[in-house]
Amino acid sequence: xxxxxxxxxxxxxxxxxxxxxxxxxxxxxxxxxxxxxxxxxxxxxxxxxxxxxxxxxxxxxxxxxxxxxxxxxxxxxxxxxxxxxxxxxxxxxxxxxxxxxxxxxxxxxxxxxxxxxxxxxxxxxxxxxxxxxxxxxxxxxxxxxxxxxxxxxxxxxxxxxxxxxxxxxxxxxxxxxxxxxxxxxxxxxxxxxxxxxxxxxxxxxxxxxxxxxxxxxxxxxxxxxxxxxxxxxxxxxxxxxxxxxxxxxxxxxxxxxxxxxxxxxxxxxxxxxxxxxxxxxxxxxxxxxxxxxxxxxxxxxxxxxxxxxxxxxxxxxxxxxxxxxxxxxxxxxxxxxxxxxxxx
Amino acid sequence: xxxxxxxxxxxxxxxxxxxxxxxxxxxxxxxxxxxxxxxxxxxxxxxxxxxxxxxxxxxxxxxxxxxxxxxxxxxxxxxxxxxxxxxxxxxxxxxxxxxxxxxxxxxxxxxxxxxxxxxxxxxxxxxxxxxxxxxxxxxxxxxxxxxxxxxxxxxxxxxxxxxxxxxxxxxxxxxxxxxxxxxxxxxxxxxxxxxxxxxxxxxxxxxxxxxxxxxxxxxxxxxxxxxxxxxxxxxxxxxxxxxxxxxxxxxxxxxxxxxxxxxxxxxxxxxxxxxxxxxxxxxxxxxxxxxxxxxxxxxxxxxxxxxxxxxxxxxxxxxxxxxxxxxxxxxxxxxxxxxxxxxxxxxxxxxxxxxxxxxxxxxxxxxxxxxxxxxxxxxxxxxxxxxxxxxxxx
Numbered sequence: 154x155x156x157x158x159x160x161x162x163x164x165x166x167x168x169x170x171x172x173x174x175x176x177x178x179x180x181x182x183x184x185x186x187x188x189x190x191x192x193x194x195x196x197x198x199x200x201x202x203x204x205x206x207x208x209x210x211x212x213x214x215x216x217x218x219x220x221x222x223x224x225x226x227x228x229x230x231x232x233x234x235x236x237x238x239x240x241x242x243x244x245x246x247x248x249x250x251x252x253x254x255x256x257x258x259x260x261x262x263x264x265x266x267x268x269x270x271x272x273x274x275x276x277x278x279x280x281x282x283x284x285x286x287x288x289x290x291x292x293x294x295x296x297x298x299x300x301x302x303x304x305x306x307x308x309x310x311x312x313x314x315x316x317x318x319x320x321x322x323x324x325x326x327x328x329x330x331x332x333x334x335x336x337x338x339x340x341x342x343x344x345x346x347x348x349x350x351x352x353x354x355x356x357x358x359x360x361x362x363x364x365x366x367x368x369x370x371x372x373x374x375x376x377x378x379x380x381x382x383x384x385x386x387x388x389x390x391x392x393x394x395x396x397x398x399x400x401x402x403x404x405x406x407x408x409x410x411x412x413x414x415x416x417x418x419x420x421x422x423x424x425x426x427x428x429x430x431x432x433x434x435x436x437x438x439x440x441x442x443x444x445x446x447x448x449x450x451x452x453x454x455x456x457x458x459x460x461x462x463x464x465x466x467x468x469x470x471x472x473x474x475x476x477x478x479x480x481x482x483x484x485x486x487x488x489x490x491x492x493x494x495x496x497x
Numbered sequence: 498x499x500x501x502x503x504x505x506x507x508x509x510x511x512x513x514x515x516x517x518x519x520x521x522x523x524x525x526x527x528x529x530x531x532x533x534x535x536x537x538x539x540x541x542x543x544x545x546x547x548x549x550x551x552x553x554x555x556x557x558x559x560x561x562x563x564x565x566x567x568x569x570x571x572x573x574x575x576x577x578x579x580x581x582x583x584x585x586x587x588x589x590x591x592x593x594x595x596x597x598x599x600x601x602x603x604x605x606x607x608x609x610x611x612x613x614x615x616x617x618x619x620x621x622x623x624x625x626x627x628x629x630x631x632x633x634x635x636x637x638x639x640x641x642x643x644x645x646x647x648x649x650x651x652x653x654x655x656x657x658x659x660x661x662x663x664x665x666x667x668x669x670x671x672x673x674x675x676x677x678x679x680x681x682x683x684x685x686x687x688x689x690x691x692x693x694x695x696x697x698x699x700x701x702x703x704x705x706x707x708x709x710x711x712x713x714x715x716x717x718x719x720x721x722x723x724x725x726x727x728x729x730x731x732x733x734x735x736x737x738x739x740x741x742x743x744x745x746x747x748x749x750x751x752x753x754x755x756x757x758x759x760x761x762x763x764x765x766x767x768x769x770x771x772x773x774x775x776x777x778x779x780x781x782x783x784x785x786x787x788x789x790x791x792x793x794x795x796x797x798x799x800x801x802x803x804x805x806x807x808x809x810x811x812x813x814x815x816x817x818x819x820x821x822x823x824x825x826x827x828x829x830x831x832x833x834x835x836x837x838x839x840x841x842x843x844x845x846x847x848x849x850x851x852x853x854x855x856x857x858x859x860x861x862x863x864x865x866x867x868x869x870x871x872x873x874x875x876x877x878x879x880x881x882x883x884x885x886x887x888x889x890x891x
Contacts, residue, residue, distance in 0.1 A: 216792050220783075249794065250791070250792055251793035258785055260785050263786060264788075265789075266808070267808065269804075281793075281794060281796065281799070329793060330793070
């Protein structure tokens with residue numbers, strides 16, 4: 154798989170104008186709207202936002218794993234190496250899932266099947282995708298378990314999930330997802346359920362494996378510390394839309410959307426005054442009843458009358474570094490506005 | 498099933514007794530010809546030494562039913578099986594693999610002589626040697642003053658050997674449990690009836706568990722219209738009183754064999770399992786490990802039957818254990834009502850004969866046997882249910 158390093162210009166995964174809808178008893182709801190981004194080989198992009206902003210749904214939709222029949226991709230293309238997953242057949246999807254594009258889930262405690270030894274679970278992906286026989290798959294599975302840092306992998310392969318700790322289970326999950334050397338890894342809050350010390354180990358492991366396999370990683374998280382440690386670029390989502398994107402250091406240094414600034418201010422920091430720590434008031438709006446105009450305006454300290462009537466689009470704000478874009482009228486109109494300064 | 502469940506089952510005294518009793522019943526079923534058959538194991542006459550017992554085991558005139566054939570083959574192969582198990586265990590093969598291999602061998606052996614027709618006499622063997630009346634020969638030889646030496650099974654009576662001269666005799670030293678109206682030895686009939694009861698229980702339940710698991714899994718996994726359809730079929734089936742449905746279906750079959758009875762019990766009793774499995778799959782469908790398996794590109798059939806089914810098997814196993822007991826009861830009831838297979842020594846048939854003759858021993862013995870076998874299966878079922886209940890586990 155690593156034999157074909159794609160040129161930096163061609164993205165492995167390209168999402169264009171993705172819209173995801175759910176229909177329930179109260180009619181259809183659009184939970185993700187107009188999301189576009191691209192992942193190049195070997196790069197990590199973080200997808201950041203509060204719970205309910207649509208980031209996990211976006212990740213699930215990339216594998217067409219939305220809970221059927223309620224959830225569905227309404228619009229847009231999901232291109233993996235130029236092939237559109239949004240319209241791929243179920244059979245084709247099965248070969249791509251786990252083979253080309255893989256996923257690590259949030260909950261290591263429940264993401265492994267309780268009745269099988271973990272080695273078998275890693276080996277199964279190899280049997281299914283690479284057609285290995287049982288012994289070869291077992292050998293490869295043990296090697297993979299050793300690679301993700303499980304001590305005495307040969308013996309551990311015969312253990313059941315309940316015999317392993319949370320960190321070990323997440324390592325097994327990573328081994329399962331990466332056994333077939335996918336081009337793209339979707340990591341949905343891979344460290345949220347783990348202890349802080351284990352979190353750091355898992356993040357370091359993910360970084361190592363990414364460099365080794367040259368894969369693209371889409372890291373879904375609400376933890377900005379994780380973003381800073383692992384990602385090169387970040388996308389900030391709010392109410393189903395991307396509100397800001399850019400290189401991580403640019404966005405952290407000077408966010409161009411009040412929501413991003415709010416997220417950054419929500420982290421308590423020792424090197425700033427207590428006044429600078431200011432969580433965002435309110436909560437994510439109900440996708441069934443989004444506010445008109447900019448969906449963030451009811452919670453935004455800088456909201457202007459225009460924000461209530463018209464939805465801003467993602468555009469490079471004046472004077473911003475290359476690649477940084479934000480969907481905000483206020484920062485577009487006032488280039489000098491410093492969002493991270495604590496308010497008056 | 499995890500080791501914790503097995504340990505919990507072993508700690509339960511009643512369940513352990515039940516398991517041992519079932520093992521004993523299986524041993525009786527396999528060894529039935531050694532307990533009662535009218536052919537001697539070894540016979541030495543002036544003509545030489547012969548072993549009439551062994552060819553008799555595969556003689557279709559003596560054992561006209563495939564159930565008997567299955568057990569007789571197991572009996573003949575038992576030494577080889579024992580040797581195989583000993584070797585496998587010495588090589589460190591796990592018990593689970595040994596059991597699976599053994600079952601596969603036995604099924605293979607049976608399938609090798611697969612019934613060519615599914616009729617009242619389902620014994621596929623074409624060995625139709627006339628049954629030698631060995632006991633008469635021995636008597637004749639002795640009358641002539643010739644030296645005869647014979648080793649018979651425990652009781653020298655076949656379960657179908659009639660003797661009008663000894664009709665409806667009370668238990669004595671010759672016929673330990675007496676004789677029925679045709680003069681057949683009741684002890685022999687009881688011993689061979691074990692085979693029928695166990696087979697009916699296991700085959701009928703396997704059949705309906707298979708039907709229930711497949712339909713329940715499809716309904717639970719796919720949902721939507723498939724679920725709607727299967728659920729409605731289940732509800733309609735539940736509305737029909739099962740026993741009367743079975744009675745009606747059995748009455749429709751012209752030449753009833755015990756296999757018809759098994760099949761009819763099987764196709765009418767799957768609703769409980771289907772509902773259990775459906776609910777279990779509905780629950781599991783949303784669980785992370787199932788999602789993870791889908792995300793890994795595992796084929797749907799593998800997810801359904803290799804990932805989800807083992808997680809759903811606990812409750813199914815419990816219901817199957819109770820099901821074995823109720824299937825045995827249904828078969829006995831049908832035989833009691835005269836709607837069974839007349840060629841097999843079913844306990845229900847013996848019970849009915851006893852009722853007609855108004856003889857206590859003819860009623861009590863099969864009655865107690867049915868009660869016993871149903872009880873031990875229920876004990877194991879209850880033990881299994883408790884062992885699988887996490888609230889009761891210490």
